[in-house]
Amino acid sequence: xxxxxxxxxxxxxxxxxxxxxxxxxxxxxxxxxxxxxxxxxxxxxxxxxxxxxxxxxxxxxxxxxxxxxxxxxxxxxxxxxxxxxxxxxxxxxxxxxxxxxxxxxxxxxxxxxxxxxxxxxxxxxxxxxxxxxxxxxxxxxxxxxxxxxxxxxxxxxxxxxxxxxxxxxxxxxxxxxxxxxxxxxxxxxxxxxxxxxxxxxxxxxxxxxxxxxxxxxxxxxxxxxxxxxxxxxxxxxxxxxxxxxxxxxxxxxx
Amino acid sequence: xxxxxxxxxxxxxxxxxxxxxxxxxxxxxxxxxxxxxxxxxxxxxxxxxxxxxxxxxxxxxxxxxxxxxxxxxxxxxxxxxxxxxxxxxxxxxxxxxxxxxxxxxxxxxxxxxxxxxxxxxxxxxxxxxxxxxxxxxxxxxxxxxxxxxxxxxxxxxxxxxxxxxxxxxxxxxxxxxxxxxxxxxxxxxxxxxxxxxxxxxxxxxxxxxxxxxxxxxxxxxxxxxxxxxxxxxxxxxxxxxxxxxxxxxxxxxxxxxxxxxxxxxxxxxxxxxxxxxxxxxxxxxxxxxxxxxxxxxxxxxxxxxxx
Numbered sequence: 001x002x003x004x005x006x007x008x009x010x011x012x013x014x015x016x017x018x019x020x021x022x023x024x025x026x027x028x029x030x031x032x033x034x035x036x037x038x039x040x041x042x043x044x045x046x047x048x049x050x051x052x053x054x055x056x057x058x059x060x061x062x063x064x065x066x067x068x069x070x071x072x073x074x075x076x077x078x079x080x081x082x083x084x085x086x087x088x089x090x091x092x093x094x095x096x097x098x099x100x101x102x103x104x105x106x107x108x109x110x111x112x113x114x115x116x117x118x119x120x121x122x123x124x125x126x127x128x129x130x131x132x133x134x135x136x137x138x139x140x141x142x143x144x145x146x147x148x149x150x151x152x153x154x155x156x157x158x159x160x161x162x163x164x165x166x167x168x169x170x171x172x173x174x175x176x177x178x179x180x181x182x183x184x185x186x187x188x189x190x191x192x193x194x195x196x197x198x199x200x201x202x203x204x205x206x207x208x209x210x211x212x213x214x215x216x217x218x219x220x221x222x223x224x225x226x227x228x229x230x231x232x233x234x235x236x237x238x239x240x241x242x243x244x245x246x247x248x249x250x251x252x253x254x
Numbered sequence: 255x256x257x258x259x260x261x262x263x264x265x266x267x268x269x270x271x272x273x274x275x276x277x278x279x280x281x282x283x284x285x286x287x288x289x290x291x292x293x294x295x296x297x298x299x300x301x302x303x304x305x306x307x308x309x310x311x312x313x314x315x316x317x318x319x320x321x322x323x324x325x326x327x328x329x330x331x332x333x334x335x336x337x338x339x340x341x342x343x344x345x346x347x348x349x350x351x352x353x354x355x356x357x358x359x360x361x362x363x364x365x366x367x368x369x370x371x372x373x374x375x376x377x378x379x380x381x382x383x384x385x386x387x388x389x390x391x392x393x394x395x396x397x398x399x400x401x402x403x404x405x406x407x408x409x410x411x412x413x414x415x416x417x418x419x420x421x422x423x424x425x426x427x428x429x430x431x432x433x434x435x436x437x438x439x440x441x442x443x444x445x446x447x448x449x450x451x452x453x454x455x456x457x458x459x460x461x462x463x464x465x466x467x468x469x470x471x472x473x474x475x476x477x478x479x480x481x482x483x484x485x486x487x488x489x490x491x492x493x494x495x496x497x498x499x500x501x502x503x504x505x506x507x508x509x510x511x512x513x514x515x516x517x518x519x520x521x522x523x524x525x526x527x528x529x530x531x532x533x534x535x536x537x538x539x540x541x542x543x544x545x546x547x548x549x550x551x552x553x554x555x556x557x558x559x560x561x
Contacts (some may be wrong), residue, residue, distance in 0.1 A: 006361035088311040088339035089362040090331040254313040
């Protein structure tokens, strides 16, 4: 655990000293602050618009951070050969992968926390505040980010940052549109295409399961069993991705 | 005590090119490095030195054969705890400073924070990094990076130091500092295994040398064994030698040099040394020195690599 924590803390330190992270954060803050302007020109819907835009902004910009940092996280260590001095120490390759993942998750948690504070201030200025469902939405966004990050880390062990970014972005998009695949299946005649689409449906996670923005914005009740299932599924999926990443790294020569 | 490094029948192939054809870089390498020795690992470019080193430190998995570090299989946590590694042209996290870097690497080993802090201070002192302890590594010169590399290799208090070209690209002062660090480590009982192209440094430091050619160990032994035993040349120095005596000494085909009354002559035949000494003595000359001429490591290396 000491080794994983050491790598995680160093990854976090590396990420928070990265200027690009702050550029993304500045855009995120402007986006969240902009929600107040849109809210002000709506009729009595300002809190809903601020919440809706704010939650969407947190999710979008944090995904950008996850893809930008995550897809180069292992690859850069190999390219810059910093991995030589680490893996020659008493560090197992799986510990290295988990440590990098942990560091990135800590970075994302910090980024999401910062954006949540800005959104909270926005809500406070219009006389609204946080409630439990709002915090659940933020937590589920984080869980989704952790799943995406595990995929980014896996790609990062086998492909260049550019390819990894493209693959991870595709994963994100497909993950949010995967319900449509089920709809498509009934219109497909070809058995091969049907099997291919079914395969995608079963292999890729439904990232919409982590999205309760609609319920939070409109004050609808939360489906707790579904939330529990989504969290469990996210943990299992991330564990699988990290296991594959560790296996891929374990087979590599440096 | 187990040998510091044991390689038994070590083979390593890499798949290269479009057809991914296997290329065997190491072809059944056998090698033992005794504890406490400074072992110089030589070979021309492409001989497989770095690949061998990487198998020892666990960065490359052998295709066949065994690699152990003090009896523990290479690549295991136990073996890694016992060794410190300095790669060729070491790379570090550019956004960290030396103190943070050493603290980070120290975090992989057992011990309290206070112990680690103490060790980091000791290494910063030892490698002249105290004045730049808060400076980011991206501003460092090659020499400073190499010193930091040596410091990180020592951060786990290893029993074996594995150094890949530790003196390459350094100025004379930088080389001197690294050589001092190697000597100091050896004095403290640490086994040092290093590859180098700077043969003068190897000659200066090593108690044992191995020569790798095309993935196989061509020669191994102490420098005395490798170099002195090869020598058949003797340098003889005389004083109070007249021009006539010098001419007479050279009459048998030897070529010497007379400066004033000093006469210098070389012979490659050991049986000739005795008669020459007698001849000078009888002519009233004085013998200053009879010196077997050792082949330099560079001459030896070129001869072996060439053949």
